[in-house]
Amino acid sequence: MTKLPRWADVVLVPLICLAIAFVFCGILIASIGQSPVVALTSMITGALGTQTGWGYTLFYATNFMLTGLGVSIAFHASLFNIGGEGQATLGGFGVAIACLFFPWPHWSMALLGSITLSALFGALWALIPAWLQAKRGSHIVITTMMFNFIAYALISYLLVNVLKPEGTMDPATARFDKAFNLPKLADIFGAVGIPFSKAPPANIMLFVALGLAFATWVLLWHTRLGYAIRAFGKQEKAAVYAGIGPVRITLYALLLSGGISGLMAVNAVQGGAHRLVLNSVEGAGFIGIAVALMGRNHPFGIVLASLLFGFLYQGGNQLALATDPVTGEQLKIPREVIIVLQALVILFTGALPYMVQRPLEKLFAKLKGAA
Amino acid sequence: MSLGTSSGRQATAAPFAIELRGISKSFGPVQANRDINIAVPKGTIHGIIGENGAGKSTLMSILYGFYKADAGTILINGTETAIPDSQSAIRAGIGMVFQHFKLVQNFTVLENIILGAEDGPLLNTSLARARKALTDLSREYDLDVDPDAVVEDLSVGHQQRVEILKALYRQADILILDEPTGVLTPEEADHLFRILGGLRDQGKTVILITHKLREIMETTDNVSVMRRGTMVGTVKTAETNPEQLAELMVGRKVLLQVDKDAANPGREVLRVEDLRVTTDGVERLKGVSFSIRAGEIVGIAGVAGNGQSELLEALGGIAEARGRIVMNGADLALKGLNGQSRREAGIAHVPEDRQVLGLIMDFAAWENVGFGYHNDPKYQKNAVLMDNAALRADTEAKMARFDVRPPIPTLAAKNFSGGNQQKIVVAREIERNPDLLLIGQPTRGVDIGAIEFIHKQIVALRDAGKAVLLVSVELDEIRSLSDRVLVMFDGQIMGERPPQTDERELGLLMAGMTEKS
Numbered sequence: 001m002t003k004l005p006r007w008a009d010v011v012l013v014p015l016i017c018l019a020i021a022f023v024f025c026g027i028l029i030a031s032i033g034q035s036p037v038v039a040l041t042s043m044i045t046g047a048l049g050t051q052t053g054w055g056y057t058l059f060y061a062t063n064f065m066l067t068g069l070g071v072s073i074a075f076h077a078s079l080f081n082i083g084g085e086g087q088a089t090l091g092g093f094g095v096a097i098a099c100l101f102f103p104w105p106h107w108s109m110a111l112l113g114s115i116t117l118s119a120l121f122g123a124l125w126a127l128i129p130a131w132l133q134a135k136r137g138s139h140i141v142i143t144t145m146m147f148n149f150i151a152y153a154l155i156s157y158l159l160v161n162v163l164k165p166e167g168t169m170d171p172a173t174a175r176f177d178k179a180f181n182l183p184k185l186a187d188i189f190g191a192v193g194i195p196f197s198k199a200p201p202a203n204i205m206l207f208v209a210l211g212l213a214f215a216t217w218v219l220l221w222h223t224r225l226g227y228a229i230r231a232f233g234k235q236e237k238a239a240v241y242a243g244i245g246p247v248r249i250t251l252y253a254l255l256l257s258g259g260i261s262g263l264m265a266v267n268a269v270q271g272g273a274h275r276l277v278l279n280s281v282e283g284a285g286f287i288g289i290a291v292a293l294m295g296r297n298h299p300f301g302i303v304l305a306s307l308l309f310g311f312l313y314q315g316g317n318q319l320a321l322a323t324d325p326v327t328g329e330q331l332k333i334p335r336e337v338i339i340v341l342q343a344l345v346i347l348f349t350g351a352l353p354y355m356v357q358r359p360l361e362k363l364f365a366k367l368k369g370a371a
Numbered sequence: 372m373s374l375g376t377s378s379g380r381q382a383t384a385a386p387f388a389i390e391l392r393g394i395s396k397s398f399g400p401v402q403a404n405r406d407i408n409i410a411v412p413k414g415t416i417h418g419i420i421g422e423n424g425a426g427k428s429t430l431m432s433i434l435y436g437f438y439k440a441d442a443g444t445i446l447i448n449g450t451e452t453a454i455p456d457s458q459s460a461i462r463a464g465i466g467m468v469f470q471h472f473k474l475v476q477n478f479t480v481l482e483n484i485i486l487g488a489e490d491g492p493l494l495n496t497s498l499a500r501a502r503k504a505l506t507d508l509s510r511e512y513d514l515d516v517d518p519d520a521v522v523e524d525l526s527v528g529h530q531q532r533v534e535i536l537k538a539l540y541r542q543a544d545i546l547i548l549d550e551p552t553g554v555l556t557p558e559e560a561d562h563l564f565r566i567l568g569g570l571r572d573q574g575k576t577v578i579l580i581t582h583k584l585r586e587i588m589e590t591t592d593n594v595s596v597m598r599r600g601t602m603v604g605t606v607k608t609a610e611t612n613p614e615q616l617a618e619l620m621v622g623r624k625v626l627l628q629v630d631k632d633a634a635n636p637g638r639e640v641l642r643v644e645d646l647r648v649t650t651d652g653v654e655r656l657k658g659v660s661f662s663i664r665a666g667e668i669v670g671i672a673g674v675a676g677n678g679q680s681e682l683l684e685a686l687g688g689i690a691e692a693r694g695r696i697v698m699n700g701a702d703l704a705l706k707g708l709n710g711q712s713r714r715e716a717g718i719a720h721v722p723e724d725r726q727v728l729g730l731i732m733d734f735a736a737w738e739n740v741g742f743g744y745h746n747d748p749k750y751q752k753n754a755v756l757m758d759n760a761a762l763r764a765d766t767e768a769k770m771a772r773f774d775v776r777p778p779i780p781t782l783a784a785k786n787f788s789g790g791n792q793q794k795i796v797v798a799r800e801i802e803r804n805p806d807l808l809l810i811g812q813p814t815r816g817v818d819i820g821a822i823e824f825i826h827k828q829i830v831a832l833r834d835a836g837k838a839v840l841l842v843s844v845e846l847d848e849i850r851s852l853s854d855r856v857l858v859m860f861d862g863q864i865m866g867e868r869p870p871q872t873d874e875r876e877l878g879l880l881m882a883g884m885t886e887k888s
Binding site: 230 | 399687688689708709710711712713714720722727728729730731732733734738741742743745746751755756757759
């Protein structure tokens, strides 16, 4: 009956979720005979202890920011686009076309080209489910999920049969022209005199993603389209009363959603791998859903949540390589356990905030009663 | 309709069914109930009236164990009783029928009734017992509900009877009904009051929460009036009159009759020819023709569900239609969704259901003031950005002019009372200065002070030479506001009458009976 104060809803609930997730992670690590404390410290030092660690954390965060923003726009229209994975996969195809078949004179042109094509391909991949939802009422969750599989199959075919250079066994495109490599953080920070590690692939797309987060905020709360999307998402019937067409808004919201998810490929493919490989998205589309949920579909929250997930991703990678600080032995934490750890965090922060909200509401009501 | 007086039935020696002493409850700085004292004699119907936000619902929530009072005691049948939760309220013999029913739509009546009151893990015994009890109860109180009917197939009136049966099955001696007639047709309401009268005659105690004075006058034995969290008085219904009650509720004299001069109709603004609307394969509007001229209010009378909603939706561009709609001499599009172009044609629409259509409940008041007009150039900063500041300023001005309380533009629509929500919608639509105002159920769920205000605005719009189409299920409202009355039944217009026509004649038309038949 009494609602939570806003700060508690936005800050306290995610933090408590995170804490619960860490408790379960700790139990899991202890159960395979490792020390949770050592594991946590090696995650933190691995992800945040060095410039290289930070660089990777920011690189992954950029991926999640873009897919998270994509998911959130559809969410605001009450459309659950879980096809970010497929849309980003197709976005990768767009990047590959931009970087392989056009003789750009400068990396900035190549960036504009790959941004355009990846957004276009991501949006197109969302178009068919969007159209089916808007016109036929086919549920967007089902269709976008199916389109993830189709995207994977399509890219496999394209890589193996069309894009793979002659004479290689690897289902991947040729390396992109080195001139199209995006400026890394080292280059950008270096230009203003701050030294930064050259190793990590974090690049200019971080700033593009941050700019996009701001643009998303402007779109949703300061433009007519954003107003219409939010109104439609809250009360579809009322939107019709106001003259907001459901078909149009469904299409726009999902095209924007798919397009932004597609941009993730610019960071991963052009910025990171410099070629298109199978599974270039590596689950970022799904993590984007958790990021959007945890960030409460607010661009600012999404930026913070993507940093957290970037940390988890990079920290998890480091955990696989970590050694015990006392004995110097390698920690025996299998790759699978690390995936379970990441899944636990997603589960608790993304899917279970309501579990925390209710008791917290009661607690607040009691505190209020006592005061 | 008269239920007779029951003064002879009140045994003065018996303890009160319910006695509340010094109940206070506050939510933060808001004192919802302040030192409330009320005594309800056994075997009576006791009305509680007050404007929205007067504290009626809070008081009943305390009685039903939803809230804990900050101070005060509750006596049930003369003994002090603590009611920490609704289970204790049920054990104490209190049954509650909420404004919004708490029924499982795809369960049968019987399944709904035993829900939460099963005898054991196997349902057969409970169902058998309930079936017998239900048959007895139905007969005893003229409740007439098929135990095997699925709830979603029942009319609203029948669903409400299921709620009453649920309470009675749980041995309720005291029945609380919160705004029970808000969703009922006049016939259903009459039936409900007959049922309540029967319950009282069997010695049950009924508490009726409402803001409709007529219901209070017709059905209750005593009435308590609440205003701003305090109890301003309890009187015998037979010794009071609507004017006095209204004054007690609002704290000042209220005009129950609409004050207006004769209409001065001008040119034709709207002409509708053979308008038809089909939804879900059923023709709901079956060829309606009429016209409205500038400077007149045309009222559509009728029992809810006889095509009035479809008429409004077709005119408002929400529903597709066939036939013709001619506005200011130009044909309007009937295919597709045309909410936006209708507004451009000079039609403003206050929809029947503000919470489903008229407002986005999660949006702030200022966002709702732009709802439907978010493309209006005056709310744009430039080609890309909306001018939220202009919208907020406009909201503030509207709130001042329409006395919306609290006057906080950033408050979400859902946090306003029904009357204030309606004022936001009415302000938004009327201040567009439309050529034609469509207004459906303008005062449903709206308190008496706001009703007076909204009625004045509608008349003022008419006097400014605008056309108004008024749809309402409240016959009183239709008769007092309209200049001409059209009666609808089964998707057709049964006839036109002047507003002075007596209620019986209009009632017959509303039931589909013309002079000929």
